Amino acid sequence: MDERWEQLNTHIQVCARCALAQGITNKVPGQGNRNARLMIIGEGPGADEDASGLAFVGKAGQLLTRMLAAIDLAREDVFIANVVKCRPPGNRAPLPEEVATCLPFLREQTRLIRPQVILLLGASALKVVLGPDKRITRCRGQWTESKGVFILPTFHPAALLRDPAKKKDAWADLQAVRDKLAELPFKGA
Numbered sequence: 001m002d003e004r005w006e007q008l009n010t011h012i013q014v015c016a017r018c019a020l021a022q023g024i025t026n027k028v029p030g031q032g033n034r035n036a037r038l039m040i041i042g043e044g045p046g047a048d049e050d051a052s053g054l055a056f057v058g059k060a061g062q063l064l065t066r067m068l069a070a071i072d073l074a075r076e077d078v079f080i081a082n083v084v085k086c087r088p089p090g091n092r093a094p095l096p097e098e099v100a101t102c103l104p105f106l107r108e109q110t111r112l113i114r115p116q117v118i119l120l121l122g123a124s125a126l127k128v129v130l131g132p133d134k135r136i137t138r139c140r141g142q143w144t145e146s147k148g149v150f151i152l153p154t155f156h157p158a159a160l161l162r163d164p165a166k167k168k169d170a171w172a173d174l175q176a177v178r179d180k181l182a183e184l185p186f187k188g189a
Helices: 002-014 047-052 059-070 096-113 122-130 157-162 164-183
Strands: 038-042 079-082 117-121 144-146 149-154
Touching (some): 002 096, 038 122, 047 059, 096 122, 117 122, 117 164, 122 149
Parallel strands (some): 038 079, 117 149
Antiparallel strands (some): 144 149
């Protein structure tokens, strides 16, 4: 298992298949529990993530940590990744061709982790995982099951920082994640 992870991370680190790899400080492959029941997928690294090489460490990441703690999960309990592994310039949304280039990495991470629940943070993650026609305002809070994995879209923590009125809906979504994890048997059980 670790050998497959090391190979995957090496492929991520040396990837230069799209323009995002130019001008970054660090790739941000994602981190956390490689046997996590919950996988969290965001859009792409920001400036703080690019500087550190770690996903969700800026203000949105700090909010995500508090959100997880509110449902009795530590960051170390989950696996956190992004749709793209390099920071898009100016923190813009990743372009379709950039997403397509990085998608095999995300799919392999998901395959290796085999999460029971995936929490999609924001529109970019939603569109990549559930379809380009999906809208976060219509889909947030609605469960989808795919290949035995329960997927729930919610607002990105950065959106919550910009618009605190969305926190109520995000809190309901987090409670739904907590309840779904509680009702599912533990992995391997």
